[in-house]
Amino acid sequence: MWIRSCRMWLMAAVICLIGVTQAHAAPPPQVSECSSCHGNDGLGSASAGYPALAGLSSAYIVEQLYDFKHGTRVNAIMTSLATPLKPADRKALADYYAALPVPVQPEPTILPTGIGADIADHGHWQGSLANGVPSCASCHGAGGIGVGADFPRIAGQPQAYIAAQLNDWHNGARKNGPLGLMTAIAGKLSADQINALAAYYAALPANAAPEAKQ
Template structure:
């Protein structure tokens, strides 16, 4: 190699070394989810190997939830603006880059939800006596409560970066979060919508709409089977 090419070669070497060092130092969201980090336990302990959650224990599904939303929630739990006795220590143990890596990892996992079937449930006519379905699809306009689906999408499939999916989340988890907004234990979110909604719901209404969304995937499968018996059960 002639000397006149040496500076370029050195420059390339420096850039390669810098890129390699950056790659090595970047947190691995999947590894953190499996092994934990900085004394924090592995995420899969509560949220499942595929981010599917644990309905029986009330731990929510994370797979397919937007990275921005997940990162904001981890930050809120770390700084205490979202009160979470279970998650606070874990969120604080992770540094911002690690929280972002974990959020990105779970956002990239395939959601277990059948969004087409779930969206189709929004077309079913709810009866006023079915409080959960009525609140989800129609709202309670007599007390300025919009339909949950207006923000969270038809069938609670989630919309954009700020409105996560609700379908299939544990009823106990949804209810606990609505009550957290009632008590000022979660950041208000976009336009401070959720505290305004939650404070206008009764305990019975919270339980009803939480149970509705928790059971919606099974209800969606049943609706599909009724509409097309030949393929609905697949």
């Protein structure tokens, strides 16, 4: 008798545990509207220029969805998709994408060089054509892998996407972000520098194997 009831309790506990795990893993319902562009894995599409959302900070994603809705970041597709979202929807979607893994890739054996790499690591402070651009790595981290909740990963994002963001800040279509940092920086970049930086960061692995970074 004792053993039997104990078994029943055990079964109930297991069923409950399965239920909890499944409930936890269930994506928010709107995700089905997002996957066609951002992918089931949240890794976006390099060829179509759709950014990866996987592994970005939840706070950053929440902020972007809020900003698309309220017009400080403008994009026809995303503005219409973000407009019906309520705060709880934004949080659920952001938590879901932030928790998706970013596959580890080997770091390229030969790292890209040129204007993009130079500005990324050292900024553009010296020489007669210097325009006072700080190094991108000082905020986005070495290799553009992102730092904390506020400085997003840019490594491995589609080249066209990165260029579009820098152009949008340069032209005022994207006005968001803390302290206007990117407005000030992108405003100083020339078209050639924007293209070089976009090519550079798109070529870097979004998540490099630690041993490859040595």
